[in-house]
Amino acid sequence: MASGMHAAALGQLGPCKPKALAAADVGLDATEPVEIVLLSEERSQQAAQILQLKGLESRPMVQARKMLACGERPTPEPRSQKLPVEVMREAQGRLGRFLQRRVPLLSWTRTVTGQSLRADLIAGLTVGVMVIPQSMSYASIAGLPYIYGMYAACVPGMVYAAFGQSRQLAVGPVAMVSLIMNAGLEGPMAEICPGWEPGHHKEGEGQIHLDEQMQEYCTNEYIKLAIFTSAIMGIIQILAMVLRMGFLVTFLGHPVTSGFTSGAAIIIGFSQVKYMLGVHMDKSQYVYKMVAEVALKLKDTNWMTLLLGLGCVIFLTCAKLASKRWKRLSLVGPLAPLFCCTVGTLLIWLCVPLRETYEVSYVGQEKEIPAGLFPVSVGAWNFQNFAKVLPTALSCALIGYMESIAIGKNLAAKHGYELDAGQELFALGLSNLVGSMFSCYPVTGSFSRSAVNNATGAQTQMAGLVTALVMLCTLKWLTPLFNFLPDFVLAAIVISSVAPLVAYTEAIKLWRVKKNDFFLWVAAFLGTLFLGVLTGIALAVGLSLAIVIYESVRPQITILWRLPGTTIYRNVKQESSGAFVPNVFIARIGSSIYFANAFFIKEWLQERIRALASVNRTEYIVLEMTSVVSVDSTALHVLEDLVLDFRSQGVHIAMAMVGNRLDRTFRKAGLTNFVGEKWFFPSVHDAVVGCLRHQKAKRRLLATRSVLSNSLAGATASTECSASEAATVQTDAQSDVEKGVPELPWSRSQEDLLHIEDNPVTVGNEIGYSNDVHHSCTVIFINLMEDVPTIMSDITAIFQRRGLTICRANIEAMGDDGMSTMCVARPRRAAHVYHVRSLRSHGKLQDEELLDLKAELKALIHHHMHRPDLELCWNLREQRLK
Numbered sequence: 001m002a003s004g005m006h007a008a009a010l011g012q013l014g015p016c017k018p019k020a021l022a023a024a025d026v027g028l029d030a031t032e033p034v035e036i037v038l039l040s041e042e043r044s045q046q047a048a049q050i051l052q053l054k055g056l057e058s059r060p061m062v063q064a065r066k067m068l069a070c071g072e073r074p075t076p077e078p079r080s081q082k083l084p085v086e087v088m089r090e091a092q093g094r095l096g097r098f099l100q101r102r103v104p105l106l107s108w109t110r111t112v113t114g115q116s117l118r119a120d121l122i123a124g125l126t127v128g129v130m131v132i133p134q135s136m137s138y139a140s141i142a143g144l145p146y147i148y149g150m151y152a153a154c155v156p157g158m159v160y161a162a163f164g165q166s167r168q169l170a171v172g173p174v175a176m177v178s179l180i181m182n183a184g185l186e187g188p189m190a191e192i193c194p195g196w197e198p199g200h201h202k203e204g205e206g207q208i209h210l211d212e213q214m215q216e217y218c219t220n221e222y223i224k225l226a227i228f229t230s231a232i233m234g235i236i237q238i239l240a241m242v243l244r245m246g247f248l249v250t251f252l253g254h255p256v257t258s259g260f261t262s263g264a265a266i267i268i269g270f271s272q273v274k275y276m277l278g279v280h281m282d283k284s285q286y287v288y289k290m291v292a293e294v295a296l297k298l299k300d301t302n303w304m305t306l307l308l309g310l311g312c313v314i315f316l317t318c319a320k321l322a323s324k325r326w327k328r329l330s331l332v333g334p335l336a337p338l339f340c341c342t343v344g345t346l347l348i349w350l351c352v353p354l355r356e357t358y359e360v361s362y363v364g365q366e367k368e369i370p371a372g373l374f375p376v377s378v379g380a381w382n383f384q385n386f387a388k389v390l391p392t393a394l395s396c397a398l399i400g401y402m403e404s405i406a407i408g409k410n411l412a413a414k415h416g417y418e419l420d421a422g423q424e425l426f427a428l429g430l431s432n433l434v435g436s437m438f439s440c441y442p443v444t445g446s447f448s449r450s451a452v453n454n455a456t457g458a459q460t461q462m463a464g465l466v467t468a469l470v471m472l473c474t475l476k477w478l479t480p481l482f483n484f485l486p487d488f489v490l491a492a493i494v495i496s497s498v499a500p501l502v503a504y505t506e507a508i509k510l511w512r513v514k515k516n517d518f519f520l521w522v523a524a525f526l527g528t529l530f531l532g533v534l535t536g537i538a539l540a541v542g543l544s545l546a547i548v549i550y551e552s553v554r555p556q557i558t559i560l561w562r563l564p565g566t567t568i569y570r571n572v573k574q575e576s577s578g579a580f581v582p583n584v585f586i587a588r589i590g591s592s593i594y595f596a597n598a599f600f601i602k603e604w605l606q607e608r609i610r611a612l613a614s615v616n617r618t619e620y621i622v623l624e625m626t627s628v629v630s631v632d633s634t635a636l637h638v639l640e641d642l643v644l645d646f647r648s649q650g651v652h653i654a655m656a657m658v659g660n661r662l663d664r665t666f667r668k669a670g671l672t673n674f675v676g677e678k679w680f681f682p683s684v685h686d687a688v689v690g691c692l693r694h695q696k697a698k699r700r701l702l703a704t705r706s707v708l709s710n711s712l713a714g715a716t717a718s719t720e721c722s723a724s725e726a727a728t729v730q731t732d733a734q735s736d737v738e739k740g741v742p743e744l745p746w747s748r749s750q751e752d753l754l755h756i757e758d759n760p761v762t763v764g765n766e767i768g769y770s771n772d773v774h775h776s777c778t779v780i781f782i783n784l785m786e787d788v789p790t791i792m793s794d795i796t797a798i799f800q801r802r803g804l805t806i807c808r809a810n811i812e813a814m815g816d817d818g819m820s821t822m823c824v825a826r827p828r829r830a831a832h833v834y835h836v837r838s839l840r841s842h843g844k845l846q847d848e849e850l851l852d853l854k855a856e857l858k859a860l861i862h863h864h865m866h867r868p869d870l871e872l873c874w875n876l877r878e879q880r881l882k
Contacts, residue, residue, distance in 0.1 A: 103162060104163065104164065108460045116460055116462070119457040120460055124458070124462070124467045125466060125467075126334050126335070126456045127449050127463065128467040128468075128469075128470025128474075129334075129335060129338045130337060130448075131170070131449060131467060131470075132338070132341075132482075133338065134446075134493060135152060135153040135173050137493045137497075138174060138175055139178070140272075142441055143185075144222070146482075147479070148223065148440070148441055149173050149441075150471060150479075151374040151435075151438065151440050152440040152443050153172040153443075153468075153471045155374060155434060155435045156431035156434070157170070157172055157464050159427075159431040159434045159435065163426065163431075164424065164461060165420060166408040166419060167458060167463075168450055168454040169404065169407060169464070170452075171444065171445055171446070173446075174403065174443070176399055177399060179267060179271075179285075179533055180396050181392055182283075185225050185229070188389065189225070191388075193214070193217070193221065196214075196215070225385060226441040227440070228380060228382060228389055229396065229441065231433055231436035232389055233400070233429075234428075234429045236394060237401065237428050238429035240429075241425040246405075249398065251541075251544050252541065253520065253544045255510055255517040255521040256524040256543045256547075258507075258521055258524075259520070259521040259524030260524045260527075262503050262507075262525050262528075263287075263525045263526070263528030265501035265502045266287060266529060267287060269495050269499070272490075275490065276310070276492070276495075277305065278305030278306065278361065278488070280297075285532045286531075302358065302360070305360050308344070308347075308360070308486070313492045316336050316337065316496040317496060317499075319333050333452070334452040334455075344488070345481070345484045348360060348362050348486050349484040362483070362484050362485060363482055363487065371476075372475065374438040374475065375438070376437060376438060376439075380436075380439075391534065393442075401425060403444050404444045405445075408445060409421075411450065411454055449467075453467075507522070520543055523539070528540075554597065555589060555590050555591035555593075555601065556590035556591070559585075560684065561579055561580045561581075563577070563578050563770055563781060564579050564768030564781065564783075565767055567685040569586060569624075575770060581692075583616065583617060583618060583619040583620060583695065584691050586687075587605065587621070587622070588627070592628055592630045593630075593631045593638075594631065594632040594635055595635065598634055601638070602641070602642050605621065619650065619652065619695060620651065621651060622691065625656065625659070626657045626659070628658075629659065630661065631662065631665055633669075636666075636669045652694065654687045655681070655687070657681075657682065657683060766782075767783075769853075776837070777835040777836060777844065778850070779836075780832075780834040782795070782834075782857065782861070784830045784865075792809075792832070795834070798856055803839045804836045804838060804845070804853075806834055808835040809833070809834050810833040811830060812831045812833075813830055
């Protein structure tokens with residue numbers, strides 16, 4: 001889901017997996033049989049234990065309970081005494097493994113070779129040159145002096161190189177986090193400095209004119225809040241790693257994150273329009289205010305600034321396209337921002353009329369960029385402002401981690417190494433926390449710089465360290481060179497960087513694939529544009545949680561019906577040729593049952609049973625529980641109420657395919673005893689057979705009681721009723737049930753009188769077909785209560801007449817009937833399965849062809865089943881059964 005942050009641009013990183021080889025390339029023959037072997041018992045047990053331990057590690061609540069209960073554990077048995085040297089070696093080994101896991105610097109430095117070092121130097125220098133103008137641009141978005149963007153591009157990169165696992169991820173200031181921080185700190189700054197707005201104020205700008213001393217005070221307070229926000233963001237991310245809460249980011253759905261990112265990118269682009277036009281505009285995070293401000297100030301446009309700015313945008317765009325299209329020009333895209341900065345700086349420095357006559361603004365116009373290393377800023381931490389910066393820090397931590405983990409995992413998959421999400425969370429948190437000690441504002445992984453890092457061949461984290469050293473040297477000696485850097489160049493760099501984040505193609509795709517997701521994308525997009533960035537984040541999170549809650553409280557419940565001629569039960573939406581079992585309703589519950597969805601399941605079942613009352617009156621409900629992994633106490637109470645409610649209506653509930661974990665919970669709660677052991681079955685077909693046996697026994701007992709009651713009331717019949725009378729009454733009772741005559745609920749003692757085992761249930765002569773079971777063939781199912789040796793040749797003759805080819809055929813004998821010698825002993829039942837294809841279409845059969853084929857096969861079976869010799873055998877069987 002986090003990959004939705006850059007749905008429009010992640011493809012530039014390249015494919016995640018190598019191209020698959022064809023079978024012929026590796027010498028495989030599709031027709032060659034492959035033997036399925038088993039892993040040894042010892043290794044299988046080891047694998048099972050490893051997987052069980054991993055499962056426990058992923059459940060923090062279980063680990064917490066173990067830690068709380070550690071004092072109650074029994075004293076372990078005394079072990080053999082170890083020598084102090086052995087104990088020390090074990091402790092050192094555990095410490096070494098822990099440090100290697102938490103400090104990847106100790107691992108990747110051992111893998112550095114001359115070739116990898118050369119590749120990392122090239123990649124690090126390229127990204128270092130690229131990050132200089134970008135960091136200044138993003139500091140402008142954050143409302144901070146340019147130098148703080150350069151600080152943020154230096155220290156966090158060093159920290160991440162030591163603690164981060166991604167070899168190509170470039171950590172530093174990014175546009176999205178900068179915008180979120182700027183928007184989030186507007187409220188706290190309004191309380192400290194009313195009328196002051198974060199940004200780079202020129203003389204005569206702003207709604208309220210502040211004296212120089214007040215202006216400096218407000219700027220310093222804003223810088224302190226930004227630095228403190230970075231510290232709190234780092235602490236949040238480290239705590240999230242300790243509590244294993246990184247999974248929470250997966251709750252943000254792809255449509256809402258993509259919509260939010262697109263809206264935020266447009267806001268970032270509009271915030272740079274004032275530098276392109278060369279006019280001052282009031283800062284705002286609402287797009288409609290920005291559009292109105294642009295329309296109002298359009299008449300004051302500095303046309304020289306606009307012309308030069310558009311030239312930069314066009315050049316940067318063309319450079320990106322050229323670097324993607326031609327490999328020889330792959331470095332043109334990353335180096336294009338530095339080229340623009342160099343040319344723009346020379347123009348402003350050498351061409352005096354641009355500064356004086358045309359009033360083109362530049363970085364050092366009011367105040368030069370300070371030279372020197374980053375100052376220590378621990379004194380800026382004021383925990384009295386904790387509540388003020390907490391919402392902003394949470395938003396930056398969430399969006400920053402989403403952006404970084406999406407890029408990092410994509411690059412890791414491309415290069416074939418694993419990325420631990422928890423360690424990445426720790427590395428990002430530590431980068432922000434340590435960075436806040438040295439005048440840095442919130443940072444995260446940058447998509448554009450990571451893509452360049454990867455494209456230029458970075459192989460280890462050394463590339464990120466080289467980038468940080470380049471910025472360190474720039475801070476120490478080269479900052480005076482950027483005093484004449486034009487503002488329109490920085491604006492052009494920002495606009496060209498955020499343009500790919502507007503994922504309009506993703507919206508078009510969502511409209512085609514699923515319109516509900518499209519409307520979620522639009523809601524998040526418009527909410528960010530018109531309600532603001534932080535409100536947009538809240539709306540995105542709210543929409544994502546609403547989706548999670550909606551899907552959770554409304555689990556997928558599938559109605560199943562039987563494929564004729566088989567014991568296969570499939571979804572009615574997937575299989576169009578199935579049939580329902582009379583008086584039996586089968587449903588598959590698609591998720592675990594807990595307090596939020598238990599009542600929905602109960603109401604769902606009740607509505608369906610009431611709706612079917614006039615067509616197929618339900619006496620039995622079979623619940624397929626494969627997907628139900630766990631239930632809570634609320635669900636157990638609801639299930640008890642459900643069983644009681646339906647039993648009061650004469651409807652029994654059977655459960656099929658209950659897992660071991662769920663079975664243990666049912667037994668501990670007494671639900672198994674409450675429902676009855678006999679209503680739990682290993683498969684859906686066994687449950688249906690059990691229900692039909694129960695139905696037959698119940699109707700036989702009802703018929704017998706009815707005959708006895710009528711005989712005693714009349715006082716004219718004998719005390720024993722004949723079998724024919726019982727059969728007649730049983731038939732009448734069955735007819736009444738089919739007409740919808742309700743039955744009284746049965747007590748436990750009455751249920752004990754039923755002899756269910758004495759009621760065999762078999763599948764009759766049936767013909768079924770399916771176009772969904774096999775990917776390229778139509779499957780024909782034929783079930784025969786009495787196998788006929790010559791029937792297969794007749795069936796194949798029908799297939800040949802209809803232009804069908806048999807791809808596969810299977811005939812399974814179902815048992816011996818044990819008849820007398822008057823009939824030839826042969827299997828009592830047989831199941832035929834044929835995979836056929838049409839010779840005309842070279843594919844599956846159409847609906848009309850299937851209906852005609854089924855009619856002809858029915859006529860064939862009817863002809864064979866009504867032969868005189870078979871009718872004699874049937875009569876003998878009936879006599880033996882009676």
